[in-house]
Amino acid sequence: MADHSLAHRAQHQTPTETVHLPPSTPPTNHGKTVAAWTTTWTIVLGALVAALGVAFALVWMFWVGMGVIVLGIVLGKVLQVLGHGQGGAATLAREKRRGGH
Structure with a gap:
């Protein structure tokens, strides 16, 4: 009986398997950019305000949160266009000053 366990298959790959690698190395900042952080925290703040509006039954507060x-979404996109997003000129310059990370 042939051994078809996961460990056996990991050690003995079949010749028909194809490995698909990315064409280049992904960025090293893992999305930790000014645009990403600004977008994330603005949306979190808006969600908190909207949630408080729902909890206190204040319709105006809900819409302010929305x-x-x-x-936050618009601000993040503007920052990305200005070069503060992943692969942007400002982000690449900051990575270069900090040593790549």
Whole structure:
């Protein structure tokens, strides 16, 4: 009886398997950019305000929170276009100053 265990298959790959690697090395910042952090924390703040609006039954506070969320999305996109996103000029310059990470 042939051994078809996971360990056996990991050690003895079949010749028909193809490995698909990315064409280049992914960025080293893992998305830790000014645009990403600004977007994330603005959306979190907006969600908190909207949640408080729901909890206290204040419709206006809910909509203010939703507005802050939309503002965060727009602000993040603007920062990305200005070069503060992944692969942007400002991000690459900051990585170069800090040694690549």
